[in-house]
Amino acid sequence: MWVETVSLEGPYHFDHVLDRLSMDPVISLDIVERSVKVPLVINHNPYVFTIKAIGTIEEPRFEISGHDEKIRIRALTEINRIFQWDFSLKTIISHFLETNLSQIFSMHAGTPLVLEFDLYSCLMKSIIHQQLNLKFAHTLTNRFVTSFGYQVDDVWFYPLPEEIAQLDYEQLTNLQFSKRKAEYVIDTSRLVANGTLNLKKLDMLSDDEVVKELVKVRGIGPWTAQSLLLSGLGHPNLFPKADIGIQKAIQKHFKLEKKPTSEEMDIYSEKWTPYLSYATLYLWRSIE
Incomplete structure (x- = not known):
């Protein structure tokens, strides 16, 4: 077995990640141990890797472990992509604290956009x-x-x-x-x-x-x-306006009497670009 330790720039709220992943019964995780097992198919073979948080929100550190040394670099690259470890959330926080979503982003600060496993x-x-x-x-x-x-x-x-x-x-x-x-x-x-x-x-x-x-x-x-x-794919500027959850979250956040129209959503989201995907994620979090 190999073990790799990775340190990131904070904030990165892994407990929020686990909370969101825990809604999916297919995913194997342990909230108490702050760990998740990631199934990946590499070179047509299935492997399981364990990601365990050993740091804090402001100083995030992780242990990644696997069994086959030969695919170690490939696995670490893929895990880095899935958990978006090469993107600083400081940029996201500073951007949205100047917008009409500042309250939601303060409440859920450090929540990354985590991708599906394939x-x-x-x-x-x-x-x-x-x-x-x-x-x-x-x-x-x-x-x-x-x-x-x-x-x-x-x-x-x-x-x-x-x-x-x-x-x-x-x-x-x-x-x-x-x-x-x-x-x-x-x-x-x-x-x-x-x-x-x-x-x-x-x-x-x-x-x-x-x-x-x-x-x-x-x-x-x-x-x-x-x-x-x-x-x-983790594209950063997606805003699925037809999503019922997004509509409900905007209705709740802006205290609207009914769900917003597409045109109203365009007006509310004017200053969210180029990080609409993060607005989407944090709006979902606000009602989950």
């Missing part, structure tokens, strides 16, 4: 979560992963697209997926499996190009495309 699982999760309340969305995702995924060291991995591509729609409707959602999940997996939809190439495209590419796929609309950009 793009395919992010896309599947986004499709499954479409138009569902968060609790049932996580329930469906858990059923999907535990029915068709696999475990390594008691940690769940999402199934491969090639495996989901072989399913019948009824195998998902039996888990309480709607017929249409079952079609979206399986048909999209078939496109990924046969190479028609190349997820690895998306990071080379602009935000608009990614959305344009993804919405060609039946079952993927702008909300799902933006979800992949934000939670899968």
